[in-house]
Amino acid sequence: MIDYIHDHIGESLELGSISRAAGLSEFHFARLFKAATGATSFQFVTRTRMELAKQLLRKTRLPIFEIAERVGYQKPSHFSARFRAVLGCGPDAYRKSARR
Numbered sequence: 001m002i003d004y005i006h007d008h009i010g011e012s013l014e015l016g017s018i019s020r021a022a023g024l025s026e027f028h029f030a031r032l033f034k035a036a037t038g039a040t041s042f043q044f045v046t047r048t049r050m051e052l053a054k055q056l057l058r059k060t061r062l063p064i065f066e067i068a069e070r071v072g073y074q075k076p077s078h079f080s081a082r083f084r085a086v087l088g089c090g091p092d093a094y095r096k097s098a099r100r
Contacts, residue, residue, distance in 0.1 A: 001033065005045055009052060010072050013045045045072075050086050053079070057095040064091050 001022050005013060018041055019029035033041050049071040056067045068079035083091050 001029075002037070002044075005041075005048060009045075009048060010070050013041075013072060015041055046082065046086065049073075050083065053083060053091065054087075054094065054098075057091055058098040067091070 001018060004018065004021050011017075015026050015030060018033075019026045022029050024032070030041065033039075033044070037044055039047070053067055053071045056062055056070065057064075060067075062070075064080070065076040068074075068076040071079070073079035073082070080090055083089075083094070087094060089097070
C-alpha cells in the first residue's frame with residue numbers, strides 16, 4: 001500500500017479509498033497499516049506529501065499553488081496551513097531558506 005500511496009500522492013487519499021484499493025475494511029486496514037508503519041494512514045500520507053513538497057520547493061521554481069496540487073491539496077491555503085503545522089514555517093519561507 002505504500003507504493004499505492006506514492007503512486008497516487010496527488011489524489012485524494014483518504015482511509016476509505018486506500019482501504020478499498022487494498023481490498024480491506026477501513027478498520028482492518030487501519031489496524032494493519034499502523035502496525036506495519038507505526039503511523040496512521042493520515043500521518044503517513046501527510047508526511048509523504050510534505051517530503052515531496054520540500055523537494056519541489058528546493059529543486060524547482062514551480063509556483064506554490066502548483067506544488068500544492070501536485071502533492072494532493074486542492075486549495076493552496078490548506079497546503080500552506082498544513083505545511084506550516086508540520087514544518088513550523090510556510091512554503092515560501094522554506095523555499096527561501098533552502099536556497100541559501
